[in-house]
Structures are given as C-alpha cells and as structure tokens.
Amino acid sequence: MAAITHRIVGGWSLLSWTMRFDDGRPARQPYGDSPNGSLLYSADGRMLAAIARADRKHLSGQVPQRAPESEKTAAFDSFFSYGGSFDIDGDEVVHRVDIALNPNFVGSVQRRKMHFEDNQLTLSAKEGERHHELIWQRIASAAGN
DSSP: OOOOOOTTOEEEEEEEEEEEETTOOOOBOTTOSSOEEEEEEOTTSEEEEEEEOTTOOOOSSSOGGGSOHHHHHHHHHTEEEEEEEEEEETTEEEEEEEEESSGGGTTOEEEEEEEEETTEEEEEEEETTEEEEEEEEEOOOTTOO
C-alpha cells in the first residue's frame, strides 16, 4: 500500500458536532456543547475516531461488566467510536469500518466531505434527513509541527 501524504494525516481534537435537519427542527449537538473527541489518520491508511460527552458519569464500580444496566446504557449512549481504513476521493474521505462500539457499524462505508481552513478540518455528511458537521482542530505534534 502506498503511503498517504494528504494533509488529513495526523491527529485532530473535536471542537464541535452539530446536527441539522431537513424539516426545520432546531439544530442540536448530539454530544453536548463541549464534546471530547480524537480523530487519527495514519500515513498507512488507517483511521480511528472516538467521541464522548464531556459530562459522562462514572460507573458505580471498577468492573464495567458488573455495573447496573442503566449505567452501562448511559455509558454506551454517551460514547461513539469506530476505526478502519481510509482513502481520499476528491473532496471526500472514505472510511471503511472494521471495528466499532456499535456492531451494526462494522462493514459500513462512511463518506465525509472535507473542508480545511487554517488548522481546522470540517467533516460533513448527510444521513437521511440529518446533516452532520464535525469541526476538528489539528493537534500539534511533540516536535511542534
């Protein structure tokens, strides 16, 4: 596999995730005003995304499998993660999912429009009547890049 040298390669930190609707409903932020998120793209064509609500509650015990079902449901509902391979197709990044918190996501292909401005990356996608827009900030490398 040829190395990917596109400017998307590197680490990104989530600034916002906004969802808009075709029917005019108010926009919403599915993981709150200040979500935590990391997005990594490697030069060998792998990617990994993880997003969480900033206000996630701790489980009542140290062993997640022993937590009450309501706590496990809340933990699942406040976290989103997937990974796989990626490639660039014009102004889109194409994710081929091979691992995900949601097992139904595995095997899917996720296309995201890319827009770069300064050190920010906006990824957007239309899903039925919903339009997602995620804004990411490039993470400076330890070398100061």
